[in-house]
Amino acid sequence: MLRLAAWPLLALVLVALPHGLSFSQQEILVFLTINVLVVASYRLLTLTGEWSLGHVVIMGVGAYASALYSKKFGVWVPASMLLGAVTAALIAVLLSFPLFRMKGFYFLIGSFASGEIIRLLWKRFRDPFGGPKGLKLIEGMPDFSIGIWDFQFFEPVSYYYFAGTVVAICLWILWRIERSPVGLTFHAVHWQDRLAEACGVNLRAWRTLAFTVASGFAGLGGALLAHYIGTINPNSFDIEKMVFVLTWAIVGGTGTFYGPILGCVVLTVFNEIVLREMGFEQMRPLIYGAILIGSILFLPNGLESLVQKLVGRRRRVPGPAEIVGESAVK
Numbered sequence: 494m495l496r497l498a499a500w501p502l503l504a505l506v507l508v509a510l511p512h513g514l515s516f517s518q519q520e521i522l523v524f525l526t527i528n529v530l531v532v533a534s535y536r537l538l539t540l541t542g543e544w545s546l547g548h549v550v551i552m553g554v555g556a557y558a559s560a561l562y563s564k565k566f567g568v569w570v571p572a573s574m575l576l577g578a579v580t581a582a583l584i585a586v587l588l589s590f591p592l593f594r595m596k597g598f599y600f601l602i603g604s605f606a607s608g609e610i611i612r613l614l615w616k617r618f619r620d621p622f623g624g625p626k627g628l629k630l631i632e633g634m635p636d637f638s639i640g641i642w643d644f645q646f647f648e649p650v651s652y653y654y655f656a657g658t659v660v661a662i663c664l665w666i667l668w669r670i671e672r673s674p675v676g677l678t679f680h681a682v683h684w685q686d687r688l689a690e691a692c693g694v695n696l697r698a699w700r701t702l703a704f705t706v707a708s709g710f711a712g713l714g715g716a717l718l719a720h721y722i723g724t725i726n727p728n729s730f731d732i733e734k735m736v737f738v739l740t741w742a743i744v745g746g747t748g749t750f751y752g753p754i755l756g757c758v759v760l761t762v763f764n765e766i767v768l769r770e771m772g773f774e775q776m777r778p779l780i781y782g783a784i785l786i787g788s789i790l791f792l793p794n795g796l797e798s799l800v801q802k803l804v805g806r807r808r809r810v811p812g813p814a815e816i817v818g819e820s821a822v823k
Contacts, residue, residue, distance in 0.1 A: 507657060511650045518765070519649035523656055523721060525761050527714050530660045532741045532753040533667055534710035539747050540676065541703045542683035543600050546735055547588075547608030548711055553730030554611065555581040555712020556719035561621055563632040563720070570634050574716035581712020582705045584611075589701040605732070615727040627726025631719050646721075656717050663710055668750055670706065679703050733778060740781050744788045746795020755796050760784070 511519045535548050559577025562568040568576065588607050595603050615622045622628070634646035634655060644651040670676050681689040682699050690696055719725050737760075745756020760781070768774050792798065 508654075511653050516649065519653065521761070521765055523649050523653050524718075525758065526653060526656045526660050527717050527721075528738075528741070528757050528761070529754050530663055530714040530717075531711050532738055532745075532757045533664055533750075534707045534714070535738055535742055536747050536750070536753045537667055537670065537679075537710070538703050538707040539742065540671065540679035540683060541700045542686075543596070543700060543704070544739075545704075546601055546605035546732065546739075547611075548604075548707070549730045549735040549738060550608035550611050551581050551585060551708040552711040552715035552718075553615075553725070553727075554584050554708075554715065556715030556725050556730070557615065557622060557628065558712070559716035560628050560631045560719045560725060564628065564630075565621060570632050570720055573632075574713060574720065577716035577719075578709045578713035581715070582709035585705045585708030586701065589704055593697045593700050593704075608732075608735075612727045612730065623726070625727065627724060627729070628719075629724045631723045631725070633720055633723060652721050656721070659713070659717065663713065664754075667710065671750060675702075736778070737781065740785045743785060744792075744795055746797035748794060749797045749801075751800075752795050752797035755800070759796060 511522055514522065531548070531552055535545075538545055538548070555577040557577075558580035559570075559573045562573035562576050563570050588604075592600055592603050592607065615627070616625050618624065634652065636645045644655070646652045646655060671679075678689070678694060678699055681694065682696055682703075686696055715730075741757040741760055742753040743756070744760060745754065746752035764774070764777060768777055768780065773780065788795065
C-alpha cells in the first residue's frame with residue numbers, strides 16, 4: 494500500500510516542482526529530465542556487460558537527424574523526434590557489425606573511435622550538418638492548448654511537462670524490457686555468456702539488440718534537447734559529456750534500474766547548488782573525476798547500495814509474540 498501510494502505522491506511533487514524554481518533552475522530541470530532518459534538508456538546497454546564511450550554521440554545522431562528532418566524536409570516536430578530516434582537506432586545497427594567483433598576493453602575503445610568518426614563528419618561537412626558551428630534555428634515544438642491549459646514550449650515549464658511525459662513513458666518501457674524475458678537474457682549474456690551460448694543464445698545478436706534499443710532512446714533524448722535549445726554543434730556531444738554520463742551511472746550504481754537515475758539527479762543537484770554557488774563550476778571535470786575515483790574505492794556498488802541499506806534497516810522487525818507464533822506453527 495505504501496509503495497502504491499508513493500507513485501501518485503511522486504507524480505504530484507514532479508508536477509509542482511518547477512513552480513518553486515527560478516527561470517534558470519527551470520531550464521536546468523529540463524536538461525536533467527532529458528539526462529535521466531540518456532543515463533537510463535545507457536544502463537540498458539550495460540546489462541549485457543558492455544560499456545560504451547559513444548553513447549552521447551549516438552544521442553547527437555538523434556539530435557542532428559531530428560533537426561534535419563524538421564528543418565530541411567518540414568517534418569512535424571513530434572514526428573521528426575521519433576524519426577531521429579529511429580535513425581539513431583539504425584546507425585547503432587550499422588556500428589554493431591564492427592564493434593561486436595570486439596569485447597570488453599576493445600569494445601570500449603572501438604565505441605570511442607566510432608563516435609569520434611561521426612563527430613568529425615559533422616565538423617567536416619557544412620552541408621547538411623553545418624560544420625563546426627552546427628545547426629541553428631532548429632524548429633521548436635508547436636504550441637497547443639488543452640482546455641484552459643496553454644502550452645508554449647519555448648517556456649521551460651511547458652517543455653518540462655512535455656519532456657517529463659515522454660521520459661516517463663520511455664522509463665516505463667525500459668523498465669518493462671528489463672523485467673521481461675528479453676531483459677533476463679541480457680543479464681544471462683553478461684553473467685553467464687558461455688552457458689547462455691550453450692543454450693542456443695546468439696550472444697552477438699542479443700548484444701546488438703541491447704545496443705540498438707539503448708541507442709534509440711538516447712537518440713530520442715537528443716531530439717528532445719535539440720528542439721528545446723534550438724541549436725546544436727559537434728562539441729555538444731564530445732567525450733566530456735560522455736564522461737559525465739559514465740560518472741552518473743557508476744556513482745549511482747548499475748545494479749538496479751533507479752541507480753543511474755539517482756546518480757544523475759544527485760550529481761546535477763550537487764553541481765547546481767554546491768559547485769555553481771561556490772564558483773567551482775569550471776572545475777567540474779576535476780571534481781567529477783575525484784568523485785568517480787572515490788566512488789569506485791569506497792562505494793563500489795554506488796549510491797543505490799546506500800538506499801538498499803536504508804530500506805533494509807527500516808524493515809519492520811517481528812515482535813516476540815510473532816516469533817513464538819511462528820515457532821508454534823512449525
